[in-house]
Amino acid sequence: MMAETFRDKSFWLSTKEYEPNPAFRGRQELDVVVVGGGFTGLSAAHFLKQEEPGLKIALMESQVIGYGASGRNGGFSMTLFGMTLDLTTKRFSREKTKEAHHYMERAVDMLQDLIQRHRIDCDYEHPGFLRVATSGKYKDRILHEIELAGSLGLDGIEWLDPAQLSEQVASPQYMGAWWEPRCGLLNPAKLAWGWKEVIQKQGVEVYEQTPVIEICREAKGKIRITVPWGEVVTKKLVLATNAYSHLIPQLKRKQVPVWTYIVLTEPLGDRHFREIGWKNRQGIEDARDLVHYYRLTADNRLLMGGRDVSMAFGTDMEMDRNEEVFIGLERDVRSIFPALKDVSFTHRWGGPVSVPVDLAPALGYLGNKDTVYSLGCVGHGVSMTHLNGKTCADLVLGRSTDLTDVFFVNRSTIPWPPEPFRFLASRAVTEFMRWEDRKYDVQV
Numbered sequence: 001m002m003a004e005t006f007r008d009k010s011f012w013l014s015t016k017e018y019e020p021n022p023a024f025r026g027r028q029e030l031d032v033v034v035v036g037g038g039f040t041g042l043s044a045a046h047f048l049k050q051e052e053p054g055l056k057i058a059l060m061e062s063q064v065i066g067y068g069a070s071g072r073n074g075g076f077s078m079t080l081f082g083m084t085l086d087l088t089t090k091r092f093s094r095e096k097t098k099e100a101h102h103y104m105e106r107a108v109d110m111l112q113d114l115i116q117r118h119r120i121d122c123d124y125e126h127p128g129f130l131r132v133a134t135s136g137k138y139k140d141r142i143l144h145e146i147e148l149a150g151s152l153g154l155d156g157i158e159w160l161d162p163a164q165l166s167e168q169v170a171s172p173q174y175m176g177a178w179w180e181p182r183c184g185l186l187n188p189a190k191l192a193w194g195w196k197e198v199i200q201k202q203g204v205e206v207y208e209q210t211p212v213i214e215i216c217r218e219a220k221g222k223i224r225i226t227v228p229w230g231e232v233v234t235k236k237l238v239l240a241t242n243a244y245s246h247l248i249p250q251l252k253r254k255q256v257p258v259w260t261y262i263v264l265t266e267p268l269g270d271r272h273f274r275e276i277g278w279k280n281r282q283g284i285e286d287a288r289d290l291v292h293y294y295r296l297t298a299d300n301r302l303l304m305g306g307r308d309v310s311m312a313f314g315t316d317m318e319m320d321r322n323e324e325v326f327i328g329l330e331r332d333v334r335s336i337f338p339a340l341k342d343v344s345f346t347h348r349w350g351g352p353v354s355v356p357v358d359l360a361p362a363l364g365y366l367g368n369k370d371t372v373y374s375l376g377c378v379g380h381g382v383s384m385t386h387l388n389g390k391t392c393a394d395l396v397l398g399r400s401t402d403l404t405d406v407f408f409v410n411r412s413t414i415p416w417p418p419e420p421f422r423f424l425a426s427r428a429v430t431e432f433m434r435w436e437d438r439k440y441d442v443q444v
């Protein structure tokens with residue numbers, strides 16, 4: 001295994017001592033196997049055990065808990081479903097957009113509640129969310145989204161004019177913002193590792209360094225799972241493999257991995273805060289297609305991610321670094337906040353998000369009702385994956401609930417084409433976003 005190399009995969013993964021569990025060895029019969037130790041898998045295991053304590057459940061993670069997007073993300077627990085309200089309305093419908101937003105509100109509230117209830121130490125704070133307008137075009141886009149939210153009957157979102165915004169956080173680029181108090185910020189690796197403790201106490205067996213290499217359906221309603229040093233036979237299976245799902249033959253065409261990148265500064269000083277404000281520590285995004293997302297960490301570092309993405313061809317998953325994007329992000333920090341021109345950057349990392357053709361999440365049964373999958377949260381899965389885990393648990397238990405009834409559960413997904421067309425198609429979408437961002441960035 002990679003010894004301690006997982007620590008380099010993000011700043012968060014180096015913020016706490018962590019000892020991975022041993023790999024699975026031998027043979028075993030189980031009720032449920034969860035594949036993937038990110039928030040989706042951890043949450044699914046938690047809710048399954050909570051609902052049916054007698055179930056024999058194992059979670060298998062190919063590297064360490066939190067190795068994927070869950071241990072590398074920006075740590076925003078937010079209400080955004082897919083890309084924008086406007087896109088969701090066009091792709092699905094007004095009614096479904098409303099349903100999706102309510103699901104996401106519930107996800108943010110549930111995650112906050114779970115962290116408190118299980119006393120998971122993950123530096124959780126609840127400062128709210130600003131989507132800032134950095135040009136006239138983006139201001140129009142945000143105002144349209146706010147108007148759409150109002151017309152759908154969604155509350156809890158308002159417009160801050162430049163004067164109100166500058167009282168919160170000051171940048172020469174800002175022309176107003178979407179303000180939404182319902183948003184938490186957290187340390188995602190601490191959250192994932194905290195979940196591991198919670199589910200182990202509940203009696204879930206957690207195996208790390210255990211890649212699932214084959215899944216076969218057997219006679220008599222059983223599924224055989226092969227790992228490097230053993231195999232298990234299980235009645236039910238949860239595939240919580242997110243951006244790695246195209247490597248699993250049964251999920252191959254449902255999503256592609258797309259990499260987003262983050263840079264992190266040294267802790268900011270009082271001098272910096274005197275100039276930029278930001279006393280209320282809100283999570284901030286802009287309104288680009290390829291957004292910037294930024295926040296403060298518990299020790300007052302500025303984390304900024306986004307700007308541009310990378311895509312891989314075929315099964316390549318080695319795209320965790322992109323020097324051009326790192327340099328661009330560092331430049332962006334200084335141009336958004338000129339007062340930070342002298343700060344140093346201490347960390348750079350990246351990770352894969354899961355992207356379906358229509359940029360919207362999908363979960364449900366995979367053929368038979370004995371297998372459930374969940375993927376496609378794009379860059380907005382911290383809160384959603386937790387509620388998706390509960391939804392997956394309901395599906396595994398064969399229950400019909402308000403969660404399993406939402407429109408994106410068991411929805412039919414549009415398959416990505418085979419390579420090389422997959423790469424060309426995902427490239428075309430990204431090129432369009434880059435072109436639109438360039439156009440919007442400059443217009444005042």
Ligand SMILES: Cc1cc2nc3c(=O)[nH]c(=O)nc-3n(C[C@H](O)[C@H](O)[C@H](O)COP(=O)(O)OP(=O)(O)OC[C@H]3O[C@@H](n4cnc5c(N)ncnc54)[C@H](O)[C@@H]3O)c2cc1C
Nearest residue numbers: 036038039040062068070073074076212242351380381382
């Ligand atoms: C850089 C970055 C920034 C982001 N910022 C935010 C943010 O601020 N807010 C937000 O809401 N979302 C954000 N996201 C998205 C969010 O992190 C994800 O949507 C979420 O963490 C996905 O959780 P998951 O459990 O579904 O997947 P993952 O965390 O990716 O977990 C999947 C796991 O499955 C394992 N696995 C895969 N294949 C196998 C196999 N065959 N056998 C065993 N294990 C396997 C992987 O090793 C991995 O650990 C960001 C993502 C990235 C990469």
